[in-house]
Amino acid sequence: MRAVWLTGFGGPEKLVPGDAPDPVAGPGQALIEVAYVNITFVETQFRATGAGPYRPELPMIPGNGVGGVVSAVGPDVDPTLIGRQVVSSTGGSGGYAERAAVDAAGLFLVPDGLALDSAVALLADGRTATWLVHSAGLVGGERVLVEAAAGGVGTLLVQLARAAGATVVAAAGGPYKVGLARDLGADVAVDYRNPDWTDRVRAAVGGVDVIFDGVGGTVARAAFELLDRGGRMLSFGLASGEWANISEEAAERRGAQAIRPAMDPTRLRTFTESALAEAAAGRLRPSIGQRFPLHRAAEAHAAITSRTTTGKTLLTPH
Structure with missing residues (x-):
């Protein structure tokens, strides 16, 4: 072969x-x-x-x-x-x-009604996005910032957060990616390559309650400054090449949490099946x-x- x-x-x-x-x-x-x-x-x-x-x-x-x-x-x-x-x-x-x-x-x-290519696209990213929303304890009315919102996991997080009733802010690199995130349902979409991107977020929604950090580095550290008291940042990727590296002291000063959640291996199948079922029902589009x-x-x-x-x-x- x-x-x-x-x-x-x-x-x-x-x-x-x-x-x-x-x-x-x-x-x-x-x-x-x-x-x-x-x-x-x-x-x-x-x-x-x-x-x-x-x-x-x-x-x-x-x-x-x-x-x-x-x-x-x-x-x-x-x-x-x-x-x-x-x-x-x-x-x-x-x-x-x-x-x-x-x-x-x-x-x-593969569930009935779901194309094979879509099912493959959901295999890793679908369970990751579903697990992150679960880990965040996301509730309706919260303001959610999704970094790398045009990536495999990010595009799904935008949709899942919107379905949970959150106000979704998407941060992506470049006009095309920003437009894709907006098309997927983001309420606000900004280009994190612009130096004033966090100012634009503040102008639109004030602070945020949850950050899904798939970039790390300077983007994540800038995003962290948007967290309101009681907020939480969940870091799952380092597209920039480094983790956010937010210290416990910095998080404590903001009254927020910066965590890198660990996947519970006993829940892998449940999260994967959930993502596949949501896509088969037309509620999630990879x-x-x-x-x-x-x-x-x-x-x-x-x-x-x-x-x-x-x-x-x-x-x-x-």
């Missing part, structure tokens, strides 16, 4: 198309004919530095989120899964390929900004790291 190999840690050029042995569904596994692969920002960091929860042997096939049709199952796996459309994590590797053998217990059936054929995975990574992408980036093996 065709695949993309990570030959070393470094730039996007370390992703090299090539052949790989066809995987086989072992005990407890299902074999997926991959139609779409989702790329996460974390994967670009792993490619660049090797930072991650494990140290694989190189070369390896990266990729942690796939969607397609089950073509075979291993021993002790329900044979009625064959022919079903599913999305699944791979466990951290093996996704950038035409086929992937995955743990059958981790499969998610934004797929760009698609690349599998052999151009290096270009996809380069686009993400240059921050020229919007929404979700997918690879298409076929």
